[in-house]
Amino acid sequence: MKNLRYHFLSLLVTLLVAGSFLSSAKLSGVINPFSLTLLRFAIAALVLLPFVLLKNKNRKAISKALPRSLVMSLFFSIFFICMFEALKTTTALNIGTLYTLVPFMTAVFSLFVFKEKITKNMFFIYLLGIAGTCLVIFRGDLNALFAFSLNSGDALFLLGCVSMVCFSISMKLLYRGDKMIVVVFCTLLGGAFWMLLALFVFEQPLQWHLLNKNLLSHMAYLALFATLASTFIIQKTTVILGPARVMAYIYLSPVFVALLTMLIEEKTLPNATYAGMFLSIAATIILQLHNREVKSSPKPISIIALKSKKTL
Structure with a gap:
């Protein structure tokens, strides 16, 4: 598989994001979420700034890439804003469950944008992945699963x-x-801009002075690994593999969270959780194999060729 390294990178970014959930839990309630995300974007952008300015070609490319990056970062920022606002009226458990719909939703959007079809087998695989994730999140507790209901936050x-x-x-x-x-x-810069705008609109303070040394270490992880490294990897893998294949790894996110919790916090997991982890891993592998077959099949019109003719 010529794109094997990009699949490993997708696994790595899933692991980094899973670790960010643990660090975010430490910072939650200490600093308001808009300011927290602004600081994440700002630190990551500042670290990357010298490397961007080092070459004249990079400096000249900023003016061309920034408008498009502002669009991309707007979607990224809206996700965080919706998540933070939703948590006021819903639970992290509900959000974790709903987030597993992203791979299926990505496939639906890709159907219209990139003409990537969804077969009956793929639909079944998506359901399998969601079922596996639910087993991990709800720890095999059927009462908790049946008690799940949508509210305004959801x-x-x-x-x-x-x-x-x-x-x-x-x-x-x-x-x-x-x-x-x-x-x-430019994506990080755009994200910082949108979060700064959100702070102004929602009239939230920065509160950065509330971060002590221990919390700053968690912030450093969020900024350098969960934001800078993750954004770089996601950008690269999405261009090479496509949105559907990269988003399919989301099913592994609860698996990594469960494993990190077990290793770091030394907590035992119910047997049903392992069954859910197996289903999530199986669904991810099958999706990747299926998407590879679809990607390798001949197409009458190349979307990449059409895109290369477009200009901003």
Whole structure:
């Protein structure tokens, strides 16, 4: 498989994002979420800034990449805003369950944008992945599963999931062969801008002075690994593999969270959780194999060829 390394990178970014859930839990309630995300974007952008400015080509490319990156970062920022606002009226358990709809939603959007078809087998695989994730999240407790119900916060987070899908689609659609380091920098810069705007609109304070040394280490992880490294990897893998294949790895996110919780916090997991992890892994592998077959089959019109003729 010639794109094997990009699949490993997709696994890595899923692991990094899973770790961010643990760090975010430590920071939750200490600093308001808009300011927290602004700081994440700002630190990551500042770290990347010297490498971008080092070459004249990169500096010149910023003006071309920034408008498109503002669009991509808008979708990314809307996702965070919806998530933070949704948590006021819903639970992290509900959000974790709803987030597993993103791969299926990405496939639906890709159907219209990239003409990637959804077969009956693929639909079944998506359901299998959702079922596996539910077993992990609900720890095999059927009463907790049946008690799951939608509220206004859930509906708002569903909008955020749509925005995350649009972020993934836009990365593929708006890419014009720019240097990836420039695209990532502009995306981070755009994210910081939108979060600064959100702080102003919602009249939230920065509260950065509330972060102590221990919390700063968690913030460093969020900024450098869960934001900078993850954004770079997601941008690169989405361009190469496509949104549907990259988003399919979301099913592994609860698996990594469960494993990290077991290793770091030394907690035991119910047997039903392992069954759910197996289903999630199986669904991810099958989806990747199926999407590879679809991608390798001949198409009458190349979407990449059509995109290369477009200009901003």
